[in-house]
Amino acid sequence: MRSEPVSAERPLSATPPKWRGVTARVLMWCAAASAVVAAATGLPGLAAVGPDNLMAETWRWYGFLVFAALFALLAHRPLSYRWVWEIVIANKLLLTVTATGFASGVLGPEGEVTGAVDAAVADGVLVVVAVVAYVLCRGWRAGPPASAPG
Numbered sequence: 001m002r003s004e005p006v007s008a009e010r011p012l013s014a015t016p017p018k019w020r021g022v023t024a025r026v027l028m029w030c031a032a033a034s035a036v037v038a039a040a041t042g043l044p045g046l047a048a049v050g051p052d053n054l055m056a057e058t059w060r061w062y063g064f065l066v067f068a069a070l071f072a073l074l075a076h077r078p079l080s081y082r083w084v085w086e087i088v089i090a091n092k093l094l095l096t097v098t099a100t101g102f103a104s105g106v107l108g109p110e111g112e113v114t115g116a117v118d119a120a121v122a123d124g125v126l127v128v129v130a131v132v133a134y135v136l137c138r139g140w141r142a143g144p145p146a147s148a149p150g
Contacts, residue, residue, distance in 0.1 A: 021078065024137035027129050028075035034126070035068035078133070082143025089130050095123040 042061050049057045070088055073081060101107030102116035133139070 020136040020138075024078055024133035024139075025075050027133040027136075028071050028078065031126055031129050031133075032068050032071035032075055034122075035064050035071055038122075039064035039068060074130075074133070074139075078137040078139060079142045085130070085134050085139035085142060089127065089134065092123050092127045092130060096120055096127055099123060 039061060042057075042064060046057050046061050067088070070084060074084060074088065078085075096119075098107065099116045099120035102113035103120050105111075108116075
């Protein structure tokens with residue numbers, strides 16, 4: 001079987017192949033499910049936390065729910081929300097860098113920062129998943145087409 005050589009004259013398809021969009025959606029549904037699982041497993045700890053950490057833990061728990069929703073939106077309609085891909089990726093990347101800094105002792109107080117390694121791994125995996133899905137579905141094209149000034 002002979003394959004056609006790729007040339008500069010052959011235009012790129014305006015729409016990615018279907019498998020790319022399906023794969024991106026599956027990845028984002030997995031990310032949404034992981035956020036739901038994180039929220040569900042965090043609920044007993046939230047109920048047991050003392051008043052010194054209650055606000056921070058509640059905020060963290062709401063974050064799991066918000067990201068479950070954002071991942072689900074991107075899974076359901078990956079090209080419908082302008083800038084949501086980039087915001088999600090930036091947030092998860094910043095959390096990964098920060099957690100890695102805490103885990104390595106570069107950031108934060110001297111000594112171990114509880115949960116930093118787990119957060120670095122979890123958010124690092126989500127960065128990879130989101131970036132792969134973003135590239136597969138060409139997420140930079142998300143949102144309505146630009147309208148003429150008027």
